[in-house]
Amino acid sequence: MTYDLTFAKDVYQKAEMGHWIKMCMQCGVCAGSCPLRAHWQHSPRQLFQMVRAGKRDEVLKSSDMWMCTSCYNCIVRCPRELPITHIIHGLARYAETQGAADPKQPTRRFAVDVFWKNITATGRVGEAMLTMRLYFQDGIGAGIQRGLEMRDSALGMLKTRRLNPIPFRGKIKGYDGFTKMLAKAAELEQKLENKA
């Protein structure tokens, strides 16, 4: 077994909210509270312990942190007030910036390849396009099948005006400011990354 002792330090300094992991007392409340736990290989508690044990590859390549639905069950119960949801997202983002995240992980693909491109292109989410891209992520056959499966929901959403069928063209007002904000965020992230 090899321990990478620099990994914990990296996470504390470079992953968003990562320093909070130091405060975890390994009680297990988050793990017992997470409704998605059955689908995760490791619970949040285990991920935090793996960070401390220096298991760089197991953590960064894990699909676990991509599965968090931000339900906040863990946060409200954590006895030590760790912002678990945000730490989990911070770990996912850190894995992505390190190029370690599994490119085939479905949530990661949606987040990075579909959602991010969709929203940054115009400044707002184009629901119709977003849905199309998500459904056809795994090929035309799979896309049509998913579309049919979800037809009733889609029609329902159209009826209640929750889904705009007309693709959003052009850009939002103040698109320049929006891109500047993103650039600033990227700059801050880079600064964090360069920190020794």
Next chain:
Amino acid sequence: MADAHAAGQTILVVGGGISGLTTAVEAAETGYNVLLVEKDPHLGGRVAQHNKYFPKLCSPTCGLEINYQRIKNNPRIRYLTLAEVEEISGSEGNYTVRIRKNPRFVTEACTGCGDCSAVCTTEVPDPFNFGMNQVKAIRNNHAMAFPSWYYMDPEFAKTEAAKTVAKSCPVGAIQPDMEATIIEEQVAAVVWATGWKPYDAEKIRPYGFGQYANVTTNMRFERLANVYGPTSGKIVRPSDGKEAKKVAFIQCAGSRDHNYLPFCSRVCCLASMKQAAYVRDQYPDSEVTIFYIDLRAMDRYEAFLQKTRDDAGISWMKSKPARIEEDANGNPVVIGENTLTGERYALPFDLVVLATGMEPHSAVDAKVPFAGASQDDYGFVTGGVLAAGCAAMPTDVASSVQSATAMAMKAIHAAVKRG
């Protein structure tokens, strides 16, 4: 001699639990006058509610009895029950205190014969047993209670029935029209020994206390296991009276938790080990599970932990449970993650005991009524007056007694300086 002067000084002790009793007898037996003020009808505090003491598992009544004897035999100690300190002014060596003595509705002439209780038909939930049973509106808490004088509930005292009950007393001790009195005293030192109350378990929503009948607390469990308790000591489920043989203890319930009490109460791990023994002794075929984050059994208590570990009927689960649900049979089901294996569990029990911690009275209903007093973020008393036992920090009886003796010394010091 300084002594002759100083002995004229009075030391005020607030709270008649094991700490206050200790400070009182230690100071009085050294020759100082003591005024002991207790808000309940009897002395003894929480210790009087305990079934047995860890680590020896002996009865707490004998320790209390000795102190009661020392008080009875010492004319230097005056004690007031049903009394509270309303205001303190002045400074060390020269305090003025205002005390409110609430009516007992029974005078000191009471012989404890019990005739009034027999006649009284009004019943109320028994606060001594946390409301788990009904008691007469005129009573004493139990056969060993000190002082043994009966007392009447204030609400009942207002009724016509109280007058009828009063007539039953062979010595005419019952006075339903008794009123509160205010007493002012000069004292040289103040020792705050108001102790603790069990943390309100209903606040811990995920554990369902108050919602599920078979989820109880450690202090209720002390009473449940006691011969003077609601079931005369039989450990049964509140929902259906069935023998509770499969029992879970949940450590740090509402403790070491920023959502509730952030600190460790230091005794609840040991209390659960003691209570596990109550179950194992009563039912040889019982199974106890203790859920814990880590166990606090400091120095000499380690042997007690080892003894508990040697019992094959007690198993350990390293995990703070996430929540409790109830199944169709009224069994509480404890849900969480075993942190040693990473596995999730959902385990049904007959009864779940929440090991709740100690909240200082001084945080809620016994704040020190003195401008010069200081208390920490949790309400423990840190300065301005002397603090003994659990008013100063959460701790066991042995350390409470140590701290109470130390405070007797400090109080005497203040009295001598004054003298």
